[in-house]
Amino acid sequence: MxxxxxxxxxxxxxxxxxxxxxxxxxxxxxxxxxxxxxxxxxxxxxxxxxxxxxxxxxxxxxxxxxxxxxxxxxxxxxxxxxxxxxxxxxxxxxxxxxxxxxxxxxxxxxxxxxxxxxxxxxxxxxxxxxxxxxxxxxxxxxxxxxxxxxxxxxxxxxxxxxxxxxxxxxxxxxxxxxxxxxxxxxxxxxxxxxxxxxxxxxxxxxxxxxxxxxxxxxxxxxxxxxxxxxxxxxxxxxxxxxxxxxxxxxxxxxxxxxxxxxxxxxxxxxxxxxxxDGEGAQKLIAITVEGAESDRSAHVVAMSIANSPLVKTAVAGEDANWGRVVMAVGKAGEPAERDKLSIRFGTTQVAEHGLAVVGYDEAPVAAHLKGREVEIGVDLGLGDGRATVWTCDLTHGYISINADYRS
Amino acid sequence: MxxxxxxxxxxxxxxxxxxxxxxxxxxxxxxxxxxxxxxxxxxxxxxxxxxxxxxxxxxxxxxxxxxxxxxxxxxxxxxxxxxxxxxxxxxxxxxxxxxxxxxxxxxxxxxxxxxxxxxxxxxxxxxxxxxxxxxxxxxxxxxxxxxxxxxxxxxxxxxxxxxxxxxxxxxxxxxxxxxxxxxxxxxxxxxxxxxxxxxxxxxxxxxxxxxxxxxxxxxxxxxxxxxxxxxxxxxxxxxxxxxxxxxxxxxxxxxxxxxxxxxxxxxxxxxxxxxxDGEGAQKLIAITVEGAESDRSAHVVAMSIANSPLVKTAVAGEDANWGRVVMAVGKAGEPAERDKLSIRFGTTQVAEHGLAVVGYDEAPVAAHLKGREVEIGVDLGLGDGRATVWTCDLTHGYISINADYRS
CATH class of the missing domain: 3.60.70.12 (L-amino peptidase D-ALA esterase/amidase)
Structure with missing residues (x-):
């Protein structure tokens, strides 16, 4: 290995x-x-x-x-x-x-x-x-x-x-x-x-x-x-x-x-x-959710993002596909209002108030995604709840390891 | 495509x-x-x-x-x-x-x-x-x-x-x-x-x-x-x-x-x-959960199995790794008792009462897994609740499609 x-x-x-x-x-x-x-x-x-x-x-x-x-x-x-x-x-x-x-x-x-x-x-x-x-x-x-x-x-x-x-x-x-x-x-x-x-x-x-x-x-x-x-x-x-x-x-x-x-x-x-050392991991992803109604709620939303196969494959592909972060926030089932939501990759704000940042330049985000450590930040804009979770990307390596682990 | x-x-x-x-x-x-x-x-x-x-x-x-x-x-x-x-x-x-x-x-x-x-x-x-x-x-x-x-x-x-x-x-x-x-x-x-x-x-x-x-x-x-x-x-x-x-x-x-x-x-x-037509799908998987405390509970357990990356990659690898089904039942959070649980692949019972079936022959299960349509059955042994859900396997194709979909 x-x-x-x-x-x-x-x-x-x-x-x-x-x-x-x-x-x-x-x-x-x-x-x-x-x-x-x-x-x-x-x-x-x-x-x-x-x-x-x-x-x-x-x-x-x-x-x-x-x-x-x-x-x-x-x-x-x-x-x-x-x-x-x-x-x-x-x-x-x-x-x-x-x-x-x-x-x-x-x-x-x-x-x-x-x-x-x-x-x-x-x-x-x-x-x-x-x-x-x-x-x-x-x-x-x-x-x-x-x-x-x-x-x-x-x-x-x-x-x-x-x-x-x-x-x-x-x-x-x-x-x-x-x-x-x-x-x-x-x-x-x-x-x-x-x-x-x-x-x-x-x-x-x-x-x-x-x-x-x-x-x-x-x-x-x-x-x-x-x-x-x-x-x-x-x-x-x-x-x-x-x-x-x-x-x-x-x-x-x-x-x-x-x-x-x-x-x-x-x-x-x-x-x-x-x-x-996550199976197949090529990138470490830190996901911070702020502005939730409670710390617990922030944790649930952060885990929804961290467990999304589409978010994890986007990071694997170094693709600044922040729409998948919106999707994962939306499916978490926790209080969220689309039009108060903002999202950053690294230190670059990519979306706020329910749409892409005006004049959003993808270049610094693309550069951030090329690194080994990726940060995704979400502000729900509702309260003081906050949580950070960590995951890795989802790659061909994970499939290879798990499609024939036992054999 | x-x-x-x-x-x-x-x-x-x-x-x-x-x-x-x-x-x-x-x-x-x-x-x-x-x-x-x-x-x-x-x-x-x-x-x-x-x-x-x-x-x-x-x-x-x-x-x-x-x-x-x-x-x-x-x-x-x-x-x-x-x-x-x-x-x-x-x-x-x-x-x-x-x-x-x-x-x-x-x-x-x-x-x-x-x-x-x-x-x-x-x-x-x-x-x-x-x-x-x-x-x-x-x-x-x-x-x-x-x-x-x-x-x-x-x-x-x-x-x-x-x-x-x-x-x-x-x-x-x-x-x-x-x-x-x-x-x-x-x-x-x-x-x-x-x-x-x-x-x-x-x-x-x-x-x-x-x-x-x-x-x-x-x-x-x-x-x-x-x-x-x-x-x-x-x-x-x-x-x-x-x-x-x-x-x-x-x-x-x-x-x-x-x-x-x-x-x-x-x-x-x-x-x-x-x-x-699930992204990258090579096999259709039908998962039936019986013996749950309610139909709703059976549905939650079935979805836990259907969404498990480890179950889906095992099916992709045609690996009769039923332990991963046990894992997915266990993590679902619904009422379950390990020692009442039984599991089948196709029509072959592989585990019952909390352990592998005595004299379990993997050959018919391996043959079933080579087909395009895979059935996984779980009996929780608790009540009359029942549900069937459908998913597909998780393959390299899913990763390839989603690591560069937007680009």
């Missing part, structure tokens, strides 16, 4: 997170010679929070995590790539339970301390013997880098996705590192396909959950590649507490604001990386 | 509809040498009904028709191809008014008796001088066939779309003929892009409206090519009354059932033709 042209030129330098150890192994879930099982151990006392797909047909991994999250603590994370184990009935549930049991026995913890996520084809039960052999290999493996873990969770991704931020909490510097994967079936309802955030901060599970949910709303929930919401979307955040700060448990605690901001920034980096 | 492989082998023989006369002319809305203005005259006393886009950014033609429909009578229809005149402000409104005024002066009727529809690029005011010159040419032209009118309303369509039915009403045979165009920006909220139905039956405007709205719900509202709802969607039905039957005005009138059924059958034929 050719590396996405939107991939970052270089990976950031990633700090170690005290209390987190990564290992990878070959479970050979598909006929490939690459690591596809990621095993992360977490020190005792690690808090966990998560956001999971709203799909009515979730994978057993998602159901497992949803139950385990209630307890708020974690000792391990196991991620399988190449098989999502979704829609596999009792055999799928048995596979998740076997993974949790084997890991718990190895670590001497409760199965509910083990979080499991899987990604890949739907409908094929995860083979338990492969998972168990892979786990045994991972237990015996040397620890590995963040980058190796980020590579191991990939499926159709063309580059490993990592991000880092830090914050000062209670006088101590805390570090955050995240890894994430895409790249199709991306219209996360509460989370992206699979994302994992690690920090050495001491944070109560409840506070971590509030911070993650808030971050998710502004980041993972604001991206879309193809409008298709996965059965397996999962974002988990783990806080080991090894930084030694006084535990964050309340929004008023010293450093809480900084931590919340750092977590949101990290999630934003990760979400953007997913879009940059 | 290559003719769609899903096009019918031959056009049906179309009866004349007494009271309806068609003419076409070259307005040259684009730099092409073809007729692009259709002018249809209707005898005095013709009743009219219509369903129009629910877009919040409708074209001035849609607004014009919405107002004129209140009066329920029609003397003429003018259709412009190559320019939708949407999002063009006062100049767009002026163009519609000029067309209605010139036609009314020619016919000696009220401007509100003239219905206008336009299709093509958004955001460019319809040039009034071209419309007027085109109208004058049409006024002077010889009457033409249904086929010529159906060809003249085309844009990216690859074949002319016509259909016919008949019914016995009050002891008299009444004829119905419809013409329609697609083929992108097709996810009609109340209607498809442009469709026109003509009958010689005598029908009151109110009854015609009820019959058309009912037909629309089961036909045009059940198709989607790309989930993008046009600013210009319009279906109008004209009843000249020339058949001489006692006017239908009530569901209990003699022949009312037959007329309603014939109109619905005609709309179904037209709707299927639109999907068969």
């Amino acid at each position: 050719t590396r996405s042209p939107l991939a970052p030129a270089a990976l950031p330098t990633l700090p170690d997170i005290a209390g987190v150890t990564r290992r990878v192994a070959r479970a050979r879930y598909k006929a490939w010679d690459r690591c596809d099982l990621t095993y992360v151990t977490l020190n005792e006392g690690t808090a966990v929070a998560g956001v999971l797909t709203q799909s009515k047909c979730p994978s057993p991994e998602v159901e497992w995590c949803r139950r385990a999250l209630v307890l708020g603590k974690a000792r391990a994370l196991v991620v399988n790539a190449g098989n999502s184990n979704a829609f596999t009935g009792d055999r799928g549930r048995a596979a998740v339970e076997a993974i949790a049991a084997r890991t718990a026995a190895h670590l001497g913890c409760a199965p509910s301390d083990v979080f499991v996520a899987s990604t890949g084809v739907i409908g094929v039960p995860l083979p338990i013997h492969k998972a168990e052999a892979g786990l045994d290999a991972a237990f015996a493996a040397e620890p590995c880098s963040w980058e190796a873990a980020a590579e191991t969770i990939m499926t159709t991704d063309t580059f490993a996705k990592v991000a880092t931020t830090s914050a000062i909490v209670g006088g101590r510097q805390v570090e955050l590192v995240g890894i994430v994967k895409g790249s199709g079936m991306i219209a996360p309802d509460m989370a992206t396909m699979l994302g994992f955030v690690f920090t050495d901060a001491a944070v109560s599970p409840a506070f971590l959950q509030r911070a993650l949910s808030a971050a998710n709303t502004k980041t993972f929930s604001c991206i879309t590649v193809d409008s298709d919401t996965s059965t397996s979307d999962t974002v988990l955040a783990f806080a080991t507490g090894a930084a030694g700060n006084a535990e964050l448990a309340d929004e008023d605690d010293d450093g809480a604001d900084a931590f919340v901001a750092a977590l949101a920034e990290l999630c934003m980096q990760l979400a953007h990386l997913v879009v940059r | 290559t003719r769609s492989p899903l096009a019918p082998a031959a056009l049906p023989t179309l009866p004349d509809i007494a009271g309806v006369t068609r003419r076409v002319a070259r307005a040259r809305y684009k730099a092409w040498d073809r007729c692009d203005l259709t002018y249809v005259t209707l005898n005095e006393g013709t009743a009219v009904a219509g369903v129009l886009t629910q877009s919040k950014c409708p074209s001035p033609e849609v607004e014009w028709c919405r107002r004129a429909l209140v009066l329920g009578k029609a003397r003429a229809l003018v259709v412009n191809a190559g320019n939708s005149n949407a999002f063009t402000g006062d100049r767009g409104r002026a163009a519609v008014e000029a067309i209605a005024a010139r036609t009314a002066a020619h016919l000696g009727c009220a401007p509100s008796d003239v219905f206008v529809a336009s299709t093509g690029v958004i955001g460019v005011p319809l040039p009034i001088h071209k419309a007027e010159a085109g109208l004058d040419a049409a006024f002077a032209a010889e009457p033409c066939s249904w086929e010529a009118a159906a060809e003249t309303i085309m844009t990216t369509d690859t074949f002319a779309k016509v259909a016919t039915t008949s019914a016995i009403v009050g002891g008299r045979q009444v004829e119905l003929v419809g013409i329609v165009k697609g083929s992108g920006m097709i996810a009609p909220d109340m209607a498809t892009m442009l469709g026109f139905v003509f009958t010689d039956a005598a029908v009151s405007p109110a009854f015609l409206q009820r019959a058309l709205s009912a037909a629309n719900t089961k036909t045009f509202s059940c198709i989607t090519v790309d989930s993008d709802t046009s600013t210009s969607d319009t279906v109008l039905a004209f009843a000249t009354g020339a058949a001489g039957n006692a006017e239908l005005a009530d569901e209990d009138d003699d022949g009312a059932d037959a007329f309603v059924a014939a109109l619905a059958e005609l709309c179904m034929q037209l709707a299927h033709l639109v999907v068969r």
